[in-house]
Amino acid sequence: MKLMFSLLLFAVSISVSAKEINISDTNISFVAPDEFQPLSQEMIDIKWPQKNAPEWVVGNSTASTTIAYGLKNNDNSDADLSELMTYFKTTFDRMVPGIEWIKRDIIQLSGKRWLYLEMTSNAVNADIHNIMLLTSYGEEMLIFNFNSTKDDFPKYETRLRESIQTIQLPN
Template identity: 35%
Template sequence: MKLRYCILILLAVLTTTACGQNAPAPKANETPAAASPAPPEDANRVYILDRKISFVPPEGFKQMTDAEMDKKYPDQENAPQLAYRSNDGEATVALRITNQPLEIAQLPELKGVLSKHMETTVPGLKWIRKDMIAINGGSWLKMEATSQDKKEKLYNDMYFTAFQGRMLGMNFNATVDRYPKLKAALEACRDSVQVLP
């Protein structure tokens, strides 16, 4: 199944490369500043794809530089298009839009495919929650779990939806030790996500 193959690639990027690399502080990057009726204007809001997708990164998170992205996500073909990291490198917010066709009605199928795949490939995976949620009027598949990478235990809060007929994935994660302190900030970032048609 083609959906299954593309999902496997996305998962490999989102769940295994989230935290634990202490790179130098990134350079400041500018975002386009064009007028838009929605989402609400915010000096910290990040806009991509002609302002169709936006979110507010957690305070203190910086956009990863090209060099940081290359190091953290060596498979350039499947790397996120955008990632922000905490100053200590122990938490990231990553976004990827694939060419994989996906419609909202397929999210329950996606849940089954991702669950099965992750249960056999992600070391130390423990599910916390897998269900459908609404974020600012949009339907999203939420998959929340802890896992073990080479150095430490990670907390992954993953979200998937359809955007213009393609799969959009966002991952909010941190080391398990750091997650309790960042939970409110990561959830506020998630709640700020706006996806326009």
């Protein structure tokens, strides 16, 4: 029953029109690769078993490449993004096995400043390539995580980077 309710909530929470995805109760949208579909709650629970699962996830048929996104109750609207970047680097360096940083930057996207973190790391069953984007949205933190196995990343890299460029926030 809980799973059915969660799946129903998930289905209502996003609307997928062709490739465009709109985040529930916001005017935030982005375009995902054509074949990406919403992951079931069961698949989300398997992929993120530590109870820190994202609100919404779309991905390929095997969930080896996904785009996770959501809003967190962390008001970072007044945060200095350079300090936030240092915080995430320090925290990830301690907690993420085998982390190798590719890029850490502050970028401009859809009229806002975003923290951009790109890294590879070791997971239990595969090596991972992550691109994380974080910004403020009202009094919440908006997070996107473009996540792929290292084996899949070359196949999806161009489409994931194109998807990043399609993120739209309301003015």
